[in-house]
Amino acid sequence: MSILNIPLYNQNPIIRQKTKEVADVKNSEIQQLILNMKETLRAHQGLGLAAPQVSKSLRIFVINDATSAQSKTVFINPKIKRKSLGKTCEEEGCLSAPGVYKSIKRSSSVTIEAFNEKGEKFKLKAKGLLARVFQHEHDHLEGILILDR
Ligand code: ZN
Numbered sequence: 723m724s725i726l727n728i729p730l731y732n733q734n735p736i737i738r739q740k741t742k743e744v745a746d747v748k749n750s751e752i753q754q755l756i757l758n759m760k761e762t763l764r765a766h767q768g769l770g771l772a773a774p775q776v777s778k779s780l781r782i783f784v785i786n787d788a789t790s791a792q793s794k795t796v797f798i799n800p801k802i803k804r805k806s807l808g809k810t811c812e813e814e815g816c817l818s819a820p821g822v823y824k825s826i827k828r829s830s831s832v833t834i835e836a837f838n839e840k841g842e843k844f845k846l847k848a849k850g851l852l853a854r855v856f857q858h859e860h861d862h863l864e865g866i867l868i869l870d871r
Contacts, residue, residue: 723761726776731818731867734777738865741772741779743799747841752782756796756839759784768817770855772862775818783859789852794844800836802860803845805829806853814858814868824868828857 731737744752755778763771763784772783781799811827831849834856838844848856858868 723757725765726758726762728762728766728771728775728817729777730820731816731869734775734818736777736779737774737818737862737867738870739774739779740865741774741781741863743781744837747798747837747839752780753839755780756782756784760795766817769851770859771817772859774862774865781863783862785852785855785859789855791846791848791852794838794846796839797834797836797856797859798838800834800856800860800863802832802856803835804833805857806831810854812854814854816858816868819867819869822869824871826854826858826868826871828854832856834860 759771769789770785773780783797785795806829808830809827810830811825813823814826815823832853833847835845
């Protein structure tokens with residue numbers, strides 16, 4: 723496992739691009755990328771990390787164990803299926819923009835559907851911080867930063 727470089731957003735040419743779906747979850751390069759992303763997130767003590775932040779234009783994000791629900795920490799080809807109309811505003815930071823904090827209004831709860839690292843599909847309903855992390859990381863897959871919100 724290795725810790726990947728997280729370039730600053732303005733030094734990352736792909737961070738504002740929409741990412742591509744993962745075609746084969748079991749591909750060894752994808753499996754290695756997931757392990758390295760988890761290790762990188764742990765090293766930076768972040769809440770979440772999306773593949774474009776480590777210069778891979780793919781629809782993958784990982785979240786930390788403490789924030790996760792039902793031990794789900796790897797989200798591949800995720801789709802936000804439902805978003806609550808009720809919104810809350812909280813300050814967010816981003817590993818691609820250290821030192822920047824911005825108040826962002828987001829849905830208070832969301833339902834997400836994704837594949838895990840074994841290629842199994844699952845669905846999860848989240849509220850509070852976890853719902854916020856899902857929306858932040860999903861934004862990364864669409865090429866959107868908190869600076870754009
Ligand atoms: Zn971020």
